[in-house]
Amino acid sequence: MKSQPAKFLILAALILLLMTTIGICSPAKISVADSNSNPVQIEPLPCVGSLDNLKALLKEAQEYNTYYLQDTVSAQAEGLLNRVQTKSDASAQDSADYSGTNLQVAGVDEADIVKTDGKYIYQVDHTGINIIEAYPAENMKKIAAIAFDQPNFNPSEIYVDKTRLIVLGSAHHTGQKLQPAGIKPSIYPPYPTRETTGVMVYDISNKTKITKLRTLELEGQYVSSRKIGHNLYLVANRHIDYYILENANADATPAYRDTAAGSDFKSVDYSSIHYFPGHITPSYMLVAGIRLNDSSRPADIQTFLGASENIYASENNLYVAASSFNANPIPLQKSPTYRDSSSTRIYRFALSQGAIKYNGQGDVPGTIINQFSMDENQESLRIATTSGDMWQNERYTSQSNVYVLDRNMQINGRLEGIAPGEKIYSTRFMGSRLYMVTFRNVDPLFVIDLKNAAAPRILGKLKIPGYSNYLHPYDENHIIGFGKDTVEGKGWNDQSQAYYQGMKVAIFDVTDVTHPVEMDQEIIGDRGTDSELLNNHKALLFSREKNLLAFPVTVAKLSDPKQDITAYGNFAFQGAYIYKIDLTGGLQLRGTITHLTQDDYARAGDYWYNDDSNIERILYINNNLYTISKNMIKAYDLSNLQEINTVALP
Numbered sequence: 001m002k003s004q005p006a007k008f009l010i011l012a013a014l015i016l017l018l019m020t021t022i023g024i025c026s027p028a029k030i031s032v033a034d035s036n037s038n039p040v041q042i043e044p045l046p047c048v049g050s051l052d053n054l055k056a057l058l059k060e061a062q063e064y065n066t067y068y069l070q071d072t073v074s075a076q077a078e079g080l081l082n083r084v085q086t087k088s089d090a091s092a093q094d095s096a097d098y099s100g101t102n103l104q105v106a107g108v109d110e111a112d113i114v115k116t117d118g119k120y121i122y123q124v125d126h127t128g129i130n131i132i133e134a135y136p137a138e139n140m141k142k143i144a145a146i147a148f149d150q151p152n153f154n155p156s157e158i159y160v161d162k163t164r165l166i167v168l169g170s171a172h173h174t175g176q177k178l179q180p181a182g183i184k185p186s187i188y189p190p191y192p193t194r195e196t197t198g199v200m201v202y203d204i205s206n207k208t209k210i211t212k213l214r215t216l217e218l219e220g221q222y223v224s225s226r227k228i229g230h231n232l233y234l235v236a237n238r239h240i241d242y243y244i245l246e247n248a249n250a251d252a253t254p255a256y257r258d259t260a261a262g263s264d265f266k267s268v269d270y271s272s273i274h275y276f277p278g279h280i281t282p283s284y285m286l287v288a289g290i291r292l293n294d295s296s297r298p299a300d301i302q303t304f305l306g307a308s309e310n311i312y313a314s315e316n317n318l319y320v321a322a323s324s325f326n327a328n329p330i331p332l333q334k335s336p337t338y339r340d341s342s343s344t345r346i347y348r349f350a351l352s353q354g355a356i357k358y359n360g361q362g363d364v365p366g367t368i369i370n371q372f373s374m375d376e377n378q379e380s381l382r383i384a385t386t387s388g389d390m391w392q393n394e395r396y397t398s399q400s401n402v403y404v405l406d407r408n409m410q411i412n413g414r415l416e417g418i419a420p421g422e423k424i425y426s427t428r429f430m431g432s433r434l435y436m437v438t439f440r441n442v443d444p445l446f447v448i449d450l451k452n453a454a455a456p457r458i459l460g461k462l463k464i465p466g467y468s469n470y471l472h473p474y475d476e477n478h479i480i481g482f483g484k485d486t487v488e489g490k491g492w493n494d495q496s497q498a499y500y501q502g503m504k505v506a507i508f509d510v511t512d513v514t515h516p517v518e519m520d521q522e523i524i525g526d527r528g529t530d531s532e533l534l535n536n537h538k539a540l541l542f543s544r545e546k547n548l549l550a551f552p553v554t555v556a557k558l559s560d561p562k563q564d565i566t567a568y569g570n571f572a573f574q575g576a577y578i579y580k581i582d583l584t585g586g587l588q589l590r591g592t593i594t595h596l597t598q599d600d601y602a603r604a605g606d607y608w609y610n611d612d613s614n615i616e617r618i619l620y621i622n623n624n625l626y627t628i629s630k631n632m633i634k635a636y637d638l639s640n641l642q643e644i645n646t647v648a649l650p
Helices: 004-020 052-073 075-081 243-245 598-602
Strands: 030-033 039-042 115-116 121-122 128-133 140-145 154-160 165-171 193-203 213-221 221-228 231-239 255-258 273-275 284-292 301-304 312-313 316-325 328-329 338-340 345-352 357-364 373-377 380-387 400-406 409-419 421-432 434-439 443-449 455-466 467-475 478-490 496-509 515-524 541-543 548-557 570-582 587-593 617-621 625-626 632-638 644-646
Touching: 039 357, 052 243, 115 154, 115 617, 121 154, 121 625, 128 154, 154 221, 193 221, 193 231, 213 231, 213 284, 221 312, 231 316, 284 316, 284 357, 301 357, 312 373, 316 373, 345 380, 357 380, 357 400, 357 409, 380 421, 380 434, 400 434, 400 587, 409 455, 421 478, 434 467, 434 478, 455 515, 467 496, 496 548, 496 587, 515 587, 541 617, 548 617, 570 625
Parallel strands: 273 301, 421 467
Antiparallel strands: 030 039, 115 121, 121 128, 128 140, 154 165, 165 193, 193 213, 213 255, 221 231, 231 284, 284 301, 312 316, 316 345, 328 338, 345 357, 373 380, 380 400, 400 409, 421 434, 434 443, 443 455, 467 478, 478 496, 496 515, 541 548, 548 570, 570 587, 617 625, 625 632, 632 644
């Protein structure tokens, strides 16, 4: 007869074996307290556990993806357009001294290619970071440049955190993909190089002696990041190549390198990789948290079998959204036709002092356009989606929807069937309201009431020509829209179709929520005019206190105003448009600024020239306005737009 301790040991071994076999990492539910300290029970996620289990999970995903590719290409063409990510928007951070990056959520910083701390301007260059002493403008000069010790590192965005500069970018480690012993090198397909998302943290307290404090690299492509106080959170995706899994000894795990824990790359163990049942994709999602003011503290790195497309963050939670596309055959059809039943899954992670903790997920029908489709309010997540196919005119036509998820990530309120036959172009949550623009031929601006989370309702709408890609709050009763003007004409099969024209800026008065009005508008250029602002909110400079609105724009002009509405204009200008904005005078163009020379314009007949001179960002420090391109910074007197100084950037 076995002793009691021996029985317990055998039982423990059997349980461990069972957990390994089925890939369960945590047997207990996760208890997360809400803002009222009420426990929220979260179902634990299973873990991959082993290479064999990974192969089984991916086989299921591969079968689905094959079906998807074969049968739903045409049905999803429009849906894919809805997934274009504009890296986001936000309400401006006005300061008495200097402008900050245009943010979606106050207190949640977003990375950008240019930052200022009120004295220095930090700019991402092709291969490094330029540091310019910008104030006072009369003495503006470049004082330092950061070159990277990794020659293959390409910077993309930065943060400035008092004495810290945080650089995000990508690197390619050619020939450094670890290959398990005993595997013969293959000719085709080749073993890929390691592509990583990198974070480098520098001490910039002494501009003449900048030192690197730490490096973090995650295998995969950068998705997005947020900085909250002294804590940085980022998300990366690493695709899994199916052919690697054909080898019995394949190393299919992602790797990372954190100098706070060592100099070498480390592979994530299968037992530490979780997956989301019912949502398997051939990629890894890595979510990392870094304590910026403690370079010795290792990063918190969480790995999941899944993918991410858009992120939204409040001060306490990170939401990661990913689309799921399904195609269901429509019965009684002569030709193969499929109904789009796409959905969006949202994963929620609690954030605290650089630590990350999964605490729930939810699903909503339809897909989102960008980060502005999501908003946290108290214990709820509000989200706006488009479902269906915009080009179908019957049962499965597109529609827009608004959902409210409770603290358990379950749908608590819904408003569906908005604007049939159209899709969402922009959204902006402001307190208890949602402003939403849908479009097909005209631009309906909807005002939606969210005071009662369980029963969202439409308060009013305004239909006007054109559409807005980005909505920015002016105050609680006025909102600014940035998009394109449109003209209606005949399209395919003589059907009515809208043709976009020049860039449109409009001020909407929503004081009377039942009858919103367009109180002013500005049309810039003709068809072909474009601005980064329409795809990236960070390109906007806005200060209500200074009555200031500015953004970069590329202007196209028609040689003959009587040309057909489908005709594109010729290149005419690239630079900054500077407006005075208030509720009395509306939009008043104060002037334009360009970094292009006459020679640049002469060579730009076919839109080709050295775009290093394109103005990318505009900011202010006290009463100075700065325009930044890759090869120069210009300073102006904000009161009269007279040039003060220019610094060339090699």
